[in-house]
Amino acid sequence: MSHAHITVEPMTPTIGAMVSNVDLNNVRSDAVYEEIKAALWEYHVLFFRNQPIEPEPYIRLGKQFGELEEHEFFPHIEGYPQIQTIAHEGYDQPETDRWHTDVTFRARPSSVNLLRAVKLPPAGGDTVWSSTAAAFNALPDQVKTMLLGLQADHDLPHHQRRIDFYRRVEEGRIGGQSMMNSMANEHEFRLIEQNPIVTHPAVINHPVTGRLTLFVNSIWTKKFFGVHLDISDALLAMLFEWVKKPEFLVRFRWETDSLVIWDNFATQHYAVFDYAPNYRGMHRMTAGSAEPRLDMATVPVHLRPPSASAGNGAGPRSIVDTERLAAAPAAERAAVHAVFNALDGVDLDAIGARAAGI
Template sequence: MRGTAKGSNAMKFRHIEVTRMTPTIGALISGVDLNAVKNPAVYDEIRNALWDNKVIFFRKQPLTPQAHLALGRAFGEMERHEFFPHVDGHPEIQTIANTGKKSPDTDRWHADCTFREKPNAVSILRAVEIPPEGGDTLWACMNTAYEALDEPMKKMLLELDAEHDISYAFRRMGYTGEARQLDATNPPYIHPVVINHPVTGKLCLFVNSIWTKRFTNLIDRYGESLLKLLNEWVMKPDFQVRFRWEQDSIAIWDNMATQHYAVFDYAGHNRRMHRVTCEPTKVRLNARPEASRPAPIAHFGEASMMTAMRPTLQEPMQGNGARPQPQPGMGMLDDSRMQRLSDTERRAVKAVFEAISSLDLADIARRSATV
C-alpha cells in the first residue's frame, strides 16, 4: 500500500491546496485538475492528504473514465465488485444508483467489504447525477472513535475478534436469493475488532452495522450488547464530517480508517455515482498477527454443502411424491462445485454424503408417502 506514515500534519504541499473541514476528519482539496495530472508527485501529495485526513473531497472534477482509473491506480491494484453493475467498457468503474423509490441499504454506518479477507483500502466516488436537495454522505474516523473510549474498554477490545458475513447481511436486508448465491463464493471471515492502519499504524475500530455478524470470543448475550454499543458509539458527531455533493464532486476515503453513511432523504429523485475501489489489503493487528482468519466451517458449511449437490437434486418431485433418484454416494456431488470448496469443506461434504449413500432413499420416500 503506497504512502508515507506518520508526521504528515507538518507536511508542506506544493502541488495541491488542502483545507481541513474539521479537526478530526475531512479536507477539501483544490488547485489541481485530475484530468490533467502529469507529475506523479501530485498523486503522492493526494495520498498523503488522505492518510492525514481520512477522507478528502474535490469540487468541479468532471473525470473521464481514464482519469478516474488513473487516480485509483495511484493507490494500488484496482478491483471489480461482487454485486454493483459497471460502466460500459470499464469493469473497474462501478455504478451506484438509486431511483429514490426505496432506501439503498447504505443508509447505515459501515465500511466497505469487511467480509473479505482483504477489503479494499481506498474508495473513490464521483457524483454523476445528484438530487436537487439531499443525498449527503457522512464519514466517521475510527481511530478517533477508538481513542475516545475508556482505557479498560480499549484494552478489552484489543483481545476480541468478530465475524464478518456478506450473506448474513443480505438476509437481514431481505435479499435471500442473492445471499444463497454468495454463501459459497464469499464465506465469512474473522477479523480483530481493533486493527492497525496499514500505513499510519494507528489503532482503529473495525466492526460495523452491516457486515459484522458477531464476536467470536464472547457469548452471544454479551456480544450482541457490545456490538450494539460500538455501532452506536461511532455515530457521535465528534468523529464525523458531512459532505454535500455537487455535480462532479469527488470523495476519496480511507476504508480502513473510516465508516460512512449515505443519507436517504431524496425520495422521488435519482442519485447516480461512479466509484472505483482499490488496493485489497490484509487486515492486521500487530499485537496478534494471526487474528484475521477464515470463519470455522460450522458457520457456513451447510450452505456450502448444498451448493455442492448436483442440480438434479433440486428437480421437482415426481407424481408419487419422491424425487428423481441420483446415483448413490459421491455421484450425488457436482465435481466442479466441489473444487471451489476448501479442503476442510470437501472432507466434511464427502463424509456426509458417504453416510447418505448407505441409506435406502426409495424406502424412505415410500415411508414418507404413507405418513
C-alpha cells in the same frame, strides 16, 4: 502539512479535508499524487469540487492506491469494469444508509474508495463519514484493552438475509435502478452463498500509518468471536452508537462532479437516503485490498490485553522464559526481577521506536 502542488484545507480537526488547486484530468507529475496520498492518510477523507474526470484519468487516480477491484454486486460502466455505478431511484431502501466499512466480509477488504457524483437529486443525498481511528482513540483505556483482545466475524449472507434481500428480489422490489439490480440472477445468489464468514481483529493497525482503528461495523459484523451472543450484541450496539458521535464525523454535500476519496480502513460511512423517489447516480472505484491485521507489538504496553491468545492470535510477546526462570537458582531469579524493576516506568515503546528509526 505544507504541499508544493495542491491546497488542502481541513474540514474538522479530526476528519476530512477539502482539496483544491488540482485538475484531476491533467495531473502532470507523480508528486501531485504523492501529496494526495499523504493528505488522505492524514485526513481519512478528501473532497474535490468541479472534477469532470474522464474514465482514463479516473482509473489512473484510482491505481495510485493499489490494484483496482471489481465488486460483488454493483454493476459497472460500459467498457470499464473498474468503474462501478451506484444508482438509486424510488422508495426502496438502498441499504447504504447504514454505518459501514466497505466489504469487510472479504478476507482482504478494499483500503481506498473513490466516488464521483454524476447525477444528483434536487436536494439531499449527502454522505457522512466517521473516523474509526478517532473513535478508537477516544475510548477509555479499559475498553481499548478489551477490544484489543477480541476478533469479530463478518458475514455477507447473514446480512443479505437480515435485510430480506431474497424476498425483495422475488417480489421485484429490487430491480430497475437499484444498486443490487445485477444480483437478481442465479449466479449472483451462488456468489453470496459462497462467501464464508471471515474473522478480523476488532481493532487493526492501519495498513499504511499503523494507527490503531476500530474495525467492526453495523452492516457486515455479525458477532465477536467466542463471546456469548448476548454480550456480543450489547458490545456491538455500544460501539455502533459510539462511532456516530459528531466529534468523529464529517458530512459532505455533493455537487455534480464532486469527487471524494476515502480511507476505508480508517473510516465508516453512511449514504443519507432522504431524496426518494428522485434519482441519484455515482461512479465508484475501490483499490488496494489488504488484510486487516493487528500487531500487538505496536500497542502501548499498558493497553495490551493479558491473554497471550489476544488480538490476531499474536498476544503480547513475553521476553522472559517464565518456565526456565521458575526453575533457575534464587540468585538468577533475583537478578532478573531487579532488572525488570529497574525498567519499570521506562518507556520501552519509545526506545524501541527510536531504535527502529520511526
